[in-house]
Amino acid sequence: MKPTTTREARPDHRHDTGVRNIVLVGHTGAGKSALAENLLIAANGGGAAAGHATSTRHTDHDDGESRQRTISLTVLSTMHRGLRINLLDTPGLADFIGDLRAGLRGADAALFVVSALDGVDGFTRLLWDECAAAAMPRAIAITRLDRPRADFTSALINCQEMFGAGVLPLYLPVVSRSRPTEPTPDGQRHRLVDLLAQAGIDDTDGGTDTDTDGDGDGDGDGDGWPGRAAAARNALIEGIIAESEDESLLDQYLAGTALPTKLLLDDLETAVARGRFHPVVATAGSGPGAPGVTELLDLFTRAFPSPFEHPVPAASRPDGSSCPVPSGGPDGPLAAEVIRTTTDPYVGRVCLVRVFSGTLRPDTPVHVCGHGRAERGHPDHDEDMKIGAISHPMGRSAQQFVEMCQAGDICAVSKLTTAETGDTLSSPDAPILFEAWRMPKPQLPMAIRARTKSSEDKLSTALAQISAEDPSVTVEHNAETGQLVLWCMGEAHGDMIIDRLENRYGVAVDRMPIRVPMRETLRGPARGTGRHVKQSGGHGQYAICHIEVEPLAAGSGREFCDEVVGGAVPRQFVPSVEKGVWRQFGLGVAAGFPLVDLRVRLVDGKAHSVDSSDVAFQAAGALALKDAARAAGILLLEPVLSVCVLTPDEHVGPVTSDLAARRGRVVGIAPASDTAQAGAGGRNRTMIRAEVPETEMLRYAVDIRSLTQGIGTFSRSHLRYEPMPDHLAAEYLAARAAE
Structure with a gap:
């Protein structure tokens, strides 16, 4: 037992303005949006809510998006027991982490929605750890109990295994065969019994028609349904006492004194508000009378903290x-x-x-x-x-x-x-x-271009609007490749942006293959001659220069040396040769990428007293560099990234094998808890550091989720340039030539 405190240690509610802000979290298909709608129906006169009720919904305004799955933060507001409840319904895909983080920032408590069919996925567990790191109060709604194969007990055990201690049900679901006068789609009746108030425990249908698991077989413990309910109630009370640290309630419980329901509810609020106790409520069906809907509304008003118990951001x-x-x-x-x-x-x-x-x-x-x-x-x-x-x-x-x-x-x-x-x-x-909320950097590049010339200005305006709305997207105008690149969180995120451009802003775009900015250098030393001689009447153009080129160590940059003797190239034209060489450095000599790590020596040349000029020697310098490149051969350099992958421990093997298949080199593996980058998701996770060519990482944001069941994340930064293997370089140059 933790050190006990008195009940006066609870948060102060004197400034409560009657609002509860709750974010709904869960993977796609868990039933978040359907549950939110049911909550609104119930609060709006469906037989549960007291007082005046209004329901509101804040969505995007374009019809194209409204027909798609929920992919943005949605706010629904209603009234229950005199309190305004703001429900922040978040997307269930990792691609829309920006909207999800916004929902976490705007809320004071989180309701994790878990399907009784599918259980908890890895991404939901990651978000649970994030909420735990921020000490955000959390509860769990197990949905879809009315579906075939739904199993409350299995779903509850899964939540307890994935989310840790403090996950206990407030109600137990009771399933019985539906009556002929009250037929249901699945042939069963679903209702809940209140473990704290002990309501419904002794008036169940009894026999084999009733079960808490939904399978109708019982558990064979010999105590029957009341015995199972009593065991669950005792565990719930012990959990509330342990997390609320109420010494007086503990004394009454140990003495065997009957505990008033109001006292238990008060301590339930304290336990939930401290972020260590997580009540579970089951829901089934839809409509105002659906089991679990009213119970959730009551949980929001009675147990979830007011906004003033949530610290103001730094x-x-x-x-x-x-x-x-x-x-x-x-x-x-x-x-x-x-x-x-x-x-x-x-x-x-x-x-x-x-x-x-x-x-x-x-x-x-x-x-x-x-x-x-x-x-x-x-x-x-x-x-x-x-x-x-x-x-x-x-x-x-x-x-x-x-x-x-x-x-x-x-x-x-x-x-x-x-x-x-x-x-x-x-x-x-x-x-x-x-202080800005934590936002992962988008890692999936997507190159686009306006389909028509007239749409280019509209595209810039539309992207400015979208980036203002969505901080998880980055718009890059890559000067080296000339491409307009959208950095997205994933494929679904990119699809949403394209759809929004076309349906909201009327801008049709085409997707283009991503070009990775390479570098070029020479395989070895070489000599080159640039000859620019033209005569077309009047003053002509005359410039000849001879250069020697040699590679330098990686990262050395570029050098130009004047080694002309005897005035073969007049002094005033030496800078012209250098200017022409540097201009060709920027344009490249094979695939259009800049040349790097070379020393160029001007060793000889010829000039004409009348026809030589600055322009002529610039052209001669560029031609000399091209000639030397043809003689020496081109080495294509590709960018190499420093990559840090955060993955669950059980996926370390597949991730490292995948990195090796991408021509990567693993340089370090360590528990994530030992690294500063792990953040809130460091529990049972490993940080893998590797060096991987950028050309192999273009779709890694998608592939890492597939490898790690949606949990793995990564960051990257430019490290250096390295020679691309000859067979890959030949394929790349051939493709560039075809373009």
Whole structure:
């Protein structure tokens, strides 16, 4: 047992403004969106919620995207027991980690949605570890119990194995054959029994028609259903007492005193808020009467913490100096953050804002600040602007305008024309900047070009809008290859951007093969002659130069030496030869890539008293370099990356074998907990360091997920250039020549 404390140690609720912000997390197909809709139906008069209820939904506005799977952060708002509940429904694919991280930033607690059919996938486990590192309160909803092959007990055990200690059910599902007067699609009736209130334990149907697993066979323990429920209740109470550290409740429990339900619920709130106890609720079916829906709403209002129990993110002044932490109350200084940006076809840019401190009011000036994302194509910006209307998002057809948005709540704000996702809103008199939430660097390149010449300007405007909305995409104009490259989180992310360009902005684009910027050098020393002699009436052009070229050590750069004797090349034309040589260095001599690591010596030449000129000797210098390259042969140099792969321990073998198949060299393997890059996902994971040619890494962002069941991640940085194997270089040069 942990050191005990008194119940007065719980967080203070005096400033609770009646809001709960909950992010729904789970893999695609777990039923997050369906569960969110059921929660809204139930709260909106489906027989569960008390008081007035309104349901709202904030989505993108283009019809093309709305027909696709949920691939962006969605906010749904409702009322239950006098509290506003903001549900932040996040995408279930790792490709959309940007929206998922935004949901985690805007929420105060997380509901992990797990399918009773599929269990917990690796990516969901990774997100659980991330929430654990931030001490975010978490609960679990096991969905789809009404589906064939669904098994609550197996799903619960899977959650306990994957998520660790503290995972205990608040309710046990009861499954019995449906009655003829109440037929159900699967021929079964599903309901829950409340373990804390002991409601429904003694009035089950009994016999073989009832079971907590959904298989109707019982477990053979001899105690029957009441015995199983009592064991589950005891485990639940012990878990609550252990994590809430309530000494008085422990004494009553050990003495065998009947524990009041209200007292247990109070300690349940403390245990959940501390982030170490994780209640489980099962759901089945859909509609207002679906089991588990009302129970989840009650869990949100009774056990999940208020926004004021969530610490305000770390902040500083825009110039980097320290500043006091905002109070977090509605009367404190304004401190808010843009967690999602969309473009409305009628009102322009709309920002979804989480207010952490102070009160946001319409038509008031705010300071908009965004720093630290310049490398992703988002330059630092600081400016004051006046916000427009404030509303609770009501989907595509309506908005519920409000007079204010107090600390702890989430609202939609218009007229922030230059605000981007991740920007901080604060008072113009005391501007602050929140520390940016952690965002992995996009690692999948995708080259595109406008299908028509007239669409090029529209493409630039559209990409600027998309990058402002989505900080997980980077737009790169590669000067060496001349390509426009989108760096995405994965294939689905790239498909979404292409679809958005075409359907929202009317810009058709074509995907192009990625060109990796190479380098060229010579295989050995050689001599070259450049002869530029032309006569076309009047002054002609006359320049001849002889050079010697020799390779230098890798990374040495380039050198030019003047070794002409006897004035064969007049002194005023030596810089002209050098200029021509350097220009050809940049253009390359084989595949159009720059030449590197060479020393060029000008040893001889000829000039004409009338026809020689600066231009003529520049041309002669370039021709001499080409001639030397033909004599020596070209060596194609490819970029080599330093790659760090973070993978579960059980996948180390397949990952290292795959790296070797990519012509990579593994240079180090260490437990992830020993490395600074591991972050929140270091439990039972290994960091593999390798050196891999960049040409072999173009699709690694997709392949590493396939190898590691969606858990593996990697980072990369340029290391050096190395010679490409001759057979691959020959294939590459042939392909370039064909282009």
